[in-house]
Every structure is written in C-alpha cells, then in structure tokens.
Amino acid sequence: MTQNHLITSASLLGGAPQDILIAEGVVVALGADAAAHPAAADATVLDATGLVALPGLVDVHTHLREPGREDAETVETGTRAAALGGYTAVHAMANSSPVADTAGVVEQVHSLGQAAGWVDVRPVGAVTIGLAGERLAELGAMAESRAQVRMFSDDGICVHDPVLMRRALEYVKAFDGVIAQHAQEPRLTEGAQMNEGDVSAVLGLAGWPAVAEESIIARDVLLAQHVDSRLHVCHVSTAGSVEIIRWAKQRGIKVTAEVTPHHLLLTDELVRSYDPVYKVNPPLRTQEDVLALRQALAEGVIDVIGTDHAPHPSEHKECEWAQAAMGMTGLETALSVIQHTMVETGLMGWADVARVMSEAPAGIGRLEDQGRPIAVGEPANIVLVDPAARWKVDGAAMATKGRNTPFQGMELPGRVTATFFHGHPTVLDGALNTPRHGAGA
Amino acid sequence: MKHLLSTQDLSRKDALDILDTAEEMAQVGQREVKKLPALRGRTVVNLFFEDSTRTRISFEAAAKRLSADVINFSAKGSSVSKGESLKDTAQTLAAIGADAVVIRHWASGAPQRLANTDWIDARILNAGDGTHEHPTQALLDAFTMRRHWAKLAGTGSAGTDLSGMRVAIAGDVLHSRVARSNVWLLRTLGATVTLVAPPTLLPVGVDAWPCEVSYDLDATLEQGVDAMMMLRVQKERMNASFFPSAREYSRRWGFDDARLEALDRHGLKDTIIMHPGPMNRGLEISSAAADSARSTILDQVSNGVSVRMAALYLLLTGGRDDETSTSHAATEGIPA
Numbered sequence: 159m160t161q162n163h164l165i166t167s168a169s170l171l172g173g174a175p176q177d178i179l180i181a182e183g184v185v186v187a188l189g190a191d192a193a194a195h196p197a198a199a200d201a202t203v204l205d206a207t208g209l210v211a212l213p214g215l216v217d218v219h220t221h222l223r224e225p226g227r228e229d230a231e232t233v234e235t236g237t238r239a240a241a242l243g244g245y246t247a248v249h250a251m252a253n254s255s256p257v258a259d260t261a262g263v264v265e266q267v268h269s270l271g272q273a274a275g276w277v278d279v280r281p282v283g284a285v286t287i288g289l290a291g292e293r294l295a296e297l298g299a300m301a302e303s304r305a306q307v308r309m310f311s312d313d314g315i316c317v318h319d320p321v322l323m324r325r326a327l328e329y330v331k332a333f334d335g336v337i338a339q340h341a342q343e344p345r346l347t348e349g350a351q352m353n354e355g356d357v358s359a360v361l362g363l364a365g366w367p368a369v370a371e372e373s374i375i376a377r378d379v380l381l382a383q384h385v386d387s388r389l390h391v392c393h394v395s396t397a398g399s400v401e402i403i404r405w406a407k408q409r410g411i412k413v414t415a416e417v418t419p420h421h422l423l424l425t426d427e428l429v430r431s432y433d434p435v436y437k438v439n440p441p442l443r444t445q446e447d448v449l450a451l452r453q454a455l456a457e458g459v460i461d462v463i464g465t466d467h468a469p470h471p472s473e474h475k476e477c478e479w480a481q482a483a484m485g486m487t488g489l490e491t492a493l494s495v496i497q498h499t500m501v502e503t504g505l506m507g508w509a510d511v512a513r514v515m516s517e518a519p520a521g522i523g524r525l526e527d528q529g530r531p532i533a534v535g536e537p538a539n540i541v542l543v544d545p546a547a548r549w550k551v552d553g554a555a556m557a558t559k560g561r562n563t564p565f566q567g568m569e570l571p572g573r574v575t576a577t578f579f580h581g582h583p584t585v586l587d588g589a590l591n592t593p594r595h596g597a598g599a
Numbered sequence: 600m601k602h603l604l605s606t607q608d609l610s611r612k613d614a615l616d617i618l619d620t621a622e623e624m625a626q627v628g629q630r631e632v633k634k635l636p637a638l639r640g641r642t643v644v645n646l647f648f649e650d651s652t653r654t655r656i657s658f659e660a661a662a663k664r665l666s667a668d669v670i671n672f673s674a675k676g677s678s679v680s681k682g683e684s685l686k687d688t689a690q691t692l693a694a695i696g697a698d699a700v701v702i703r704h705w706a707s708g709a710p711q712r713l714a715n716t717d718w719i720d721a722r723i724l725n726a727g728d729g730t731h732e733h734p735t736q737a738l739l740d741a742f743t744m745r746r747h748w749a750k751l752a753g754t755g756s757a758g759t760d761l762s763g764m765r766v767a768i769a770g771d772v773l774h775s776r777v778a779r780s781n782v783w784l785l786r787t788l789g790a791t792v793t794l795v796a797p798p799t800l801l802p803v804g805v806d807a808w809p810c811e812v813s814y815d816l817d818a819t820l821e822q823g824v825d826a827m828m829m830l831r832v833q834k835e836r837m838n839a840s841f842f843p844s845a846r847e848y849s850r851r852w853g854f855d856d857a858r859l860e861a862l863d864r865h866g867l868k869d870t871i872i873m874h875p876g877p878m879n880r881g882l883e884i885s886s887a888a889a890d891s892a893r894s895t896i897l898d899q900v901s902n903g904v905s906v907r908m909a910a911l912y913l914l915l916t917g918g919r920d921d922e923t924s925t926s927h928a929a930t931e932g933i934p935a
C-alpha cells in the first residue's frame with residue numbers, strides 16, 4: 159500500500175483551484191469529488207493554495223554522465239536534481255563512457271534509473287557506434303531492449319554524413335523511433351569557441367557561425383521529408399533555424415524542435431567575462447536570437463524545452479576559456495527560467511508550459527505514462543509550483559554534482575514545492591523526500 | 600587602473616598617462632645608468648605560455664630598469680606543460696609573492712581570468728592573449744606615432760594625442776591581437792583607422808568596429824595615410840584557404856617596392872611604415888620598405904621598453920591619480 163494524497167486547492171494548469179486525490183499512483187478523483195472519495199479518508203492532505211499543478215515535467219535532453227564520468231554526475235545525483243526541478247522523466251543522452259550504443263549499456267542506464275527511483279530514466283541510444291559517425295549502432299536491439307529506446311542521438315557530435323543520416327532516419331521507422339540531431343556542421347566549427355558575431359570579433363575567440371547549425375537543419379528536414387521519417391532537432395539556437403523549421407512544418411515534414419532554457423535567457427554578451435560557465439554548445443547567441451526563440455516556442459514552431467543539463471567537474475571550468483568544457487547544468491532551474499522568460503513576459507500560460515515541458519516531450523520520446531493530462535484515471539505524475547516564490551540561484555546548494563550553473567546569483571521566479579512520481583512524493587516542501595521504490599512498501 | 604588587460608577598456612586619461620610616463624622613462628634610457636629604484640623590492644613574474652623572446656626580453660628589461668626582481672616562468676618544459684592548470688600556476692605565483700604578473704598566453708582571455716578570479720591578487724599585465732589583445736604593443740605603436748605626429752606639428756609629444764592622424768593597418772586582422780588593440784587605442788587617441796585585408800582575414804562583426812575597412816591597399820594609400828602598419832601574415836593561413844598563395848597575397852596586400860614608391864607619387868613624404876615584428880620580408884613587407892628611412896620598426900622596439908616601464912610603474916605604484924602631478928613622479932630625486 160502506498161500512501162494516498164489529497165492535494166487541495168491546486169490551480170490546475172493555472173486555472174481555478176481544485177482538489178486532486180491520488181491513490182495507488184493514479185489520479186482517482188478531482189474537484190468536489192476528491193474529498194468525498196473513500197480513498198481520501200486516510201490520505202495525507204497537502205494544501206496547495208496558490209500553487210499551480212502541472213503534469214510531471216519530461217526532459218528530452220539530459221546528460222547523466224553515468225557510466226564513465228561519475229565524477230561529473232551519476233544517475234542518482236542527476237535524477238535527484240531532476241525531481242527537485244519538477245521532472246518525472248528524463249532522457250539520458252548517449253555520450254557516456256562506454257557510449258550507450260548497445261542494448262547492454264542502455265539497459266544498464268535504465269536499471270540505474272529504476273534503482274534510484276526519483277524519475278523515469280529513458281536512455282537515448284547512440285546513432286553510430288562510439289559516436290564515431292561511421293557505422294550505425296544496433297538501433298533495433300536498443301529499441302527491443304528493456305530500455306525500449308525510441309530516441310537516438312549522437313548528441314555532442316553531429317551526424318554529419320548525409321548518407322548515414324538518411325539511413326538512420328529510414329531505419330528507425332521500423333520501430334517508430336526518432337533521430338535527435340545535434341546540428342553542427344563540423345568543418346564550419348573547427349576550434350569554435352563562441353557565437354560568431356560582434357562579440358567574438360572583439361574577444362578574439364574562434365566563431366561558431368549560425369550557418370553551421372542552419373545548414374544541417376535545412377539538409378535534415380529535407381532528408382526527413384524524402385524518407386518520411388521523424389526528425390528531432392536538439393537545442394535550436396538561432397533565429398535562422400527557427401525560420402527553416404517553420405518552413406518545414408508548413409510543408410508537413412515530421413520535425414520537432416527543442417530549445418534550452420539558457421538559450422531563452424542568456425546572450426553572448428556574457429562571454430565578455432571569459433568566464434567558462436557561459437561556454438556551451440551550441441553557444442549563447444544574440445538578443446535577436448533569444449527573442450526569436452521565445453516567439454517560436456510560444457507559436458509552437460519549437461515544440462519542447464530540453465535542458466541539455468550538462469554537469470562538469472569544477473576543474474573543467476576553472477581554467478582558460480579555450481580549455482574549458484562546454485555545457486551548463488539546467489534541471490533545477492529550467493522551470494523557473496521558463497516562468498521568467500515565457501510566462502511573466504505574457505508569451506505563454508501554464509497550459510502552454512505543460513505542453514512544452516511535459517506533453518510534447520513525452521510524445522517525442524513515446525513515453526506512454528508521462529506527459530498525460532491531470533485527469534481521473536491518469537498516472538499521478540504531477541508537479542506543484544509556487545509561481546509567487548522568488549529565489550536566488552546557488553549552484554553550491556543544488557543536488558546535481560555540477561556547479562556550472564550560468565544563473566548563479568540570479569533571482570528567479572517560481573519554486574517547485576512538490577513532485578509526485580507515479581503517486582509518490584519525491585519532493586515535498588521544496589526538498590527531496592524519498593525515492594519511489596521506498597514508498598510505503 | 601588595477602590591471603592592463605586590453606585597450607578597449609583603457610580610458611583616454613589612462614592611455615595618455617602611460618604615454619606621458621613612457622616619455623619620462625625614455626629619458627632614463629638615454630642615460631649612462633639606465634636604472635631607477637622605483638620598483639625596488641617588487642617582484643615581477645613573466646609568465647609565458649607561448650614563446651615570444653622579443654616580448655619577454657622587452658618586459659624583462661623594463662622591470663629591471665625599474666629595479667624590480669624578475670622571475671621568468673616559461674610554461675614550456677615546466678609543470679604547466681605537464682598538465683598543471685592556470686589556476687594552480689597562479690596560486691603558486693601568489694604564494695611566491697608576485698606583485699605583478701606579465702602574462703603571455705595562446706588562449707584569448709587568459710589574463711582576464713587571472714584578474715577576475717581569486718586565484719591571485721597581483722597586478723596583471725596582458726603581454727598578448729590569443730587573438731584578443733596585446734595592449735602594450737598598441738601603446739608602443741601609439742607612442743611611436745605620437746612622437747612622429749608631434750614632431751610634424753613642431754611640439755613636444757607629452758600630453759598630445761593623435762587627432763587627425765590617418766593610420767592604415769594591413770594584414771591578417773582576423774588572427775591579430777595587435778590589430779584589435781590598435782583599433783581601440785588609436786580611436787581613443789583621436790586617429791582615424793583603416794583596416795586593409797582580404798575579406799577572409801577580417802572577422803565577421805568588423806563592421807561594428809570604430810574604423811574603416813578596405814580590401815584595396817592601393818586605394819587606401821591613394822586616399823592618404825600618415826602611418827602604414829603592416830601585420831605579420833603566417834604562411835600556414837594559405838593552407839587553410841584564407842588566400843590562394845603567398846605570391847597573390849603579397850601582390851595584393853603586401854607593402855612592396857611599388858607601394859613604397861607610390862607614397863612619394865601621392866606626395867606622402869611624411870608617412871611612416873610600421874611593423875610589430877617579427878617580419879616576413881618579401882611577404883607582407885619588402886626589404887626596401889622595412890629598411891627605408893620611413894621605417895620606425897627599430898624605434899618601436901626601443902619604445903616598447905619605455906612603454907612597459909611606464910605600465911609596470913603605474914600599476915605597481917598606483918601611479919598618478921592626480922592629474923596635476925603627472926610629470927616627474929617617476930624620476931624625482933634621481934640624479935641624472
């Protein structure tokens with residue numbers, strides 16, 4: 159028997175306050191029915207007055223670093239961070255060591271996630287063996303494994319060979335898979351350190367031009383159209399990419415796109431400090447790009463938020479810019495950054511937040527029991543957010559091992575107060591509670 | 600002025616302060632005993648992550664003429680090449696008691712990292728970082744130009760700027776920290792700057808810089824130039840398709856004998872020819888141009904010591920915060 163929970167007066171997707179009754183991992187009653195339901199009798203009551211209830215968040219793009227770089231992050235620490243950020247599922251990227259390019263590795267990551275019990279961990283399979291861009295990994299074996307991989311990506315590296323990309327897109331149709339592309343033309347970005355533009359010209363840092371992203375996206379949407387397959391574009395970062403994706407969607411091409419919270423808020427002006435905490439791939443772009451990305455997310459041209467949570471040990475950031483690793487943490491700040499950039503600017507409501515941070519990501523990854531509406535009979539993956547809260551970001555206080563948050567010291571709105579993962583509170587009162595398997599069993 | 604990291608953030612007052620102090624330091628260079636006690640007991644570390652004998656000996660001479668203790672720390676063949684981080688190196692230098700660190704680094708922004716972090720509390724002098732900046736080179740170039748410009752005006756150079764001077768800088772601007780530092784500083788001092796380069800060797804974003812851009816060296820010369828600065832072009836750029844061949848480069852953008860003659864043809868009798876060195880004779884500059892009476896190349900080298908003395912002095916002594924106390928502070932009480 160798991161503990162039943164009665165959440166009272168929660169604002170569902172920002173709407174009128176309602177009660178939510180959770181029993182046996184499922185939403186069993188809503189509204190006036192909830193308190194009257196027999197399962198409410200021994201339920202723990204949680205007063206959610208003033209809080210917004212959203213479906214548990216789903217990240218399409220997380221680097222959990224295990225196996226191989228447990229000094230940077232483990233499945234345990236990364237999924238604790240995820241739960242605190244309001245997530246109930248994350249897609250673990252394949253660039254671990256060994257690379258997640260076999261059924262064995264994806265099953266290992268999947269079971270580590272189950273053992274941790276904080277969120278669903280859905281491994282992403284590598285497209286090519288060892289991310290080498292030469293031969294297809296055993297995509298079918300990963301799809302059939304216990305990890306049931308549906309998303310494949312060489313993220314960190316672009317599948318730049320057009321024939322290989324075409325074959326991958328075609329092959330995954332056999333099991334309804336999707337290729338998530340890290341769009342970066344390699345020759346145009348050799349040695350690239352930051353966005354190529356006015357700031358790179360002054361700083362003398364090698365440029366990462368927008369065209370290196372846009373040319374790959376243009377090619378890939380045409381390939382996806384040609385073979386009628388599903389393409390997902392990771393971390394879209396430029397205004398030009400938005401235009402290409404808009405065009406592709408208008409033509410009915412099966413493309414989805416993701417944007418990171420940091421690309422919705424930060425610009426390459428921050429690189430003037432040469433502080434590598436702002437070094438990320440794709441790089442921070444211009445204010446014009448930031449505004450185009452926000453608009454695209456609001457309009458649905460960009461479908462989802464992906465954190466690209468990329469923890470690094472501090473020695474990989476406490477160095478020269480050119481020596482530093484690329485990447486930022488994001489799981490524990492994502493929802494606040496979205497509230498700040500999209501909700502408080504009036505571009506989106508909470509129902510839109512649920513769409514881009516839960517429903518659509520679950521759809522892309524084909525996660526059947528995630529991203530569902532908060533309705534009777536649905537799995538109780540629910541996050542409660544206090545939209546009136548303000549907090550100051552402190553990397554040292556986070557659950558992730560990574561201290562590389564680019565939002566350090568910023569005051570952000572919105573605080574996750576509780577996360578329910580299949581009915582079990584992994585987070586209560588804004589702090590970690592217990593993982594799911596330990597719950598009342 | 601706590602550090603000297605770039606000319607972009609160098610105020611006009613600080614720039615003129617350095618140049619005026621350098622004039623005083625230059626007087627010392629004329630004496631038989633070329634030494635001042637100003638930095639006695641101070642430790643200056645030359646931290647070089649990239650070979651540059653020219654720059655290192657210039658800083659070393661400058662620090663020694665001010666009686667500082669000098670430690671040369673070359674990252675090659677040291678613990679640094681064995682993987683020690685910049686942070687550990689900086690903390691080591693802090694523990695040794697370095698008062699100033701002169702840093703040359705292949706990575707853009709490395710000096711700013713030292714200045715912005717709590718790894719070390721010393722004064723930081725950028726002696727060239729990646730393709731970012733080389734502020735003391737620009738200051739010595741400006742010093743050289745200012746002497747020339749003041750002489751033409753028939754005045755002393757102390758306190759003057761470069762108003763009205765037309766400076767052209769030709770070559771590999773994209774990879775040049777010298778070009779960047781010069782663009783900002785010369786603009787601050789009132790000169791107009793034209794960058795001349797093949798479009799492949801200009802950064803995307805150059806249109807936002809406070810200067811003109813030209814692809815045509817002959818047209819630029821024809822419009823009139825008071826100082827022509829040639830930048831070093833590395834032959835390996837050719838292999839990365841920045842230009843088709845060394846011959847084509849030098850024909851279109853090199854300062855060759857024909858262009859040297861063109862200066863006379865255009866009536867530019869007072870135009871000086873500059874180069875930060877080391878030169879590729881026959882590529883970006885012909886021997887006749889480099890060795891002509893117009894050339895200031897060796898003056899630039901000797902002025903480099905004066906300018907670096909001024910920078911070290913001002914950073915380590917707090918310098919001359921009071922505008923009226925500008926002269927003699929450095930040399931006061933020292934018998935000539």
Ligand SMILES: [Zn+2]
Pocket residue numbers: 313314315340392393439440
């Ligand atoms: Zn990526």
